[in-house]
Amino acid sequence: MDTSALPTKDRLIRAAAQLFRSRGYHGVGLNDLLAEATAPKGSLYHHFPNGKADLALAAATWASDEMLRVIAASFAGAKTFEDGATTLCFKLAKLFDLTGQQDGCPVGSTLFEGPGNAEFLRHAERCYEGWIEEVQDHANRFGLQEADARRRAEHVFLLIQGGWQLARARKSSEVLRGLPELFAHMPQAASGTGRN
Template sequence: MDTKSRIIEVATNLFQKKGYIGVGLNEILKECNISKGSLYHHFPNGKEELLITCLQSLNEAITEDIEGIYHRYATTKEATNVMVEQLIEKFEREGTLTGYTFSSIVSEMAALSDPVREACAGLYKKMQDIYYHKLVADGLSNDKAYAYALMMTASIEGAMMLCLTQNSAEPLKVLLKMLPNLIEK
């Protein structure tokens, strides 16, 4: 793995675990075993540029994963069940959802940085679009599909945050039972 990729991987993991403010550049440098000059070579504008790059990387990984699931299953209900079951399994196995949620970064940085807010908004939009297109394919009207996609995005992200704060997979388990029943034509 090249230095830039390593920096992105390490920083993404740290930002997800500790938030943007909770992670200092020195911690990233130490974890990557690199100099400050090396970090600034790859990210001349510093920590915020690194965060935006991490969010873009997360965006690609998360949307690729969601798209894969939604393409493999015939209906939104089936795909959503599989996706939420995978989140539950990951949380129960690892005690975290690193790699799947970035809500803590949004709550911390959205009001402070338009570029960060826009990067986060872009990821939520991509997730919502995946759900929307699958719902339309299921036969829902554009308006209903949009509303359900927004509800799904908010519900799944909220359940993940509740799992992390409660240290329990229960919110995702409840969502697994309830969300498919809320989607109707």
């Protein structure tokens, strides 16, 4: 996607999200960020006073918001929770192929591979919790009770995170396309609310 028309701050955020996802936080220097964003020197600290650390938080937020949009789009036309989760897996498989099959989780690669400070870890938790809550909201919409919806949402999150890592190791998006077969083993509430 051509980002040249975007404001400098937005170009820096998107460049950082892409570079951190593919190289990890420590694999990216300030000159790399400025070159990828075609941003003038000095612009980084103008927009992000704490430099690379501030930019990493902004990049993780942007990437997390993109994931929230993918989740929402996956469930938008679904007839059941499982249909929405299946669509999500297929969308992520396509994204995996588009990114060259080696990129890590955009939040994890940025924040867990960063300086390891408490703010980075809190931010990662907020991003991941947002993804889980988005899936949980859709589970609730399909009539699952709160506790069951939460378990299903966490199960989807864990499958996708683990699936992405295994897909990277195998260099195959088929791992992600195969995740829906595991939905039959999703935890369900003892009350027998069952699958919708």
